[in-house]
Amino acid sequence: MLIMSDHSKSSPLPTYFAVFIALLIGTGLTVYASGLDLGPFNAPIALAIASIKATLVALFFMHIKGASEKLTKLVVIAALFFLLLLLGLTMTDYATRAWS
C-alpha cells in the first residue's frame, strides 16, 4: 500500500532534532556576530545566517528535500526568482539615481 510517503520509511526524528539544534545555534551566532564590528560585512553575514536557517526549515521541516513532486520545487524556485526580480530591478533604479 502506498500509504506512507518516502521520507517516513525510516524515522525522521534524528534529522528534525539536528535541524532544530542547528537553528538555535544559528540564532545565537547571528546575535553574537551583530555585536562584532565587521565593517561592511555585518549585514551580509546576518543575511547569510538567516538564509541558511530558512533553507534548513524549507528543506527538512517543509519537506522540500524528498518531495515526490518536482512541481513543488519549481514553485519554490519561481517564488525566489520573482522575489529576486522585485528586489534586483528595484535596486537597479534606486542605486543609480545619482540625480535625486
Place this chain on the structure above:
Amino acid sequence: MPDSSTATGLHTEAHNPALLHHFAEPQQQRDAASLGMWVFLATEVMFFGGLFCAYLVYRLKYFGDFGAASKTLNVTLGATNTAVLICSSLTVVLAVWAAQSARRTLLIGSLGITMILGLVFLGIKGVEYNDKFVEHHVPGASFSFEKVPTPGHPGQYADPHHAQLFFSLYFVMTGLHALHMIIGLGIFLWLLIMACKGRFTPEWHTPVEIGGLYWHFVDIIWIYLFPLLYLIDRHP
C-alpha cells in the same frame, strides 16, 4: 435503486475511502494539496517581498537613522521570540510525524504546545509594542526621537523623520507577521479539535501537513525580520 447500490459496492472495493474520487492514488492527492499550499506561499513571498523591498530602499537611503532607531529595540526579547518560533516549528514537524504514524496523543500534545508557543510569541510581541508606546516610538502625532546619536558618527543625531520611517516599517512588518501568527493559531485550533475527534489517520492527514507548511513559512519570515529589524548596527 438497485443499480446505485451495486455501483457503491464496486466503488468501495476499488477505492480507498480516504481517497477523493478525482485522484488516482493517495500520493497524488497529497501532492496536489501540498502543491496548492506552496503556490499560496509563493504569493505570500511576494506579499512580504514588497515590504522587504521598501525596507531595503530606505535602509540604504537613511542608513544611520535606521541604525539609531534599530538600536532602541529589545534584542533579548527579539532573540527569545526567535527561539520560541523555532521550538514551535519543531513541535509542528512532530505533529505531522505523529499524524503520519498514527500517534494520536503525540499529535494532540504537539498541536497544543505549538499553540502555547504561538501565544507566548504574541505575548512577548505585545510587551515590545507596549515599550514602544511608552517611549513614544510609535509613528504618529506623539512620535518623539530627539537627540538620539547616530551609530558610527559621534556628535551627530538621527533625523526623527527618517527614524519614524523605520518604526513605520517595523510596525507594519511585525504587525503583518503577527496577523499571520493569529491566523495560524486559528488554523491550529481547528487542527487540534479535528485531532481530538480522531479525524486524522496515516491515510489522510492533509490539513496537518499543509497547516504545518503555513506555520513554517511564518517562521521563515521571522527568521529574516529578526536580523533586519533588531540586529543592524548593534556593534559598538
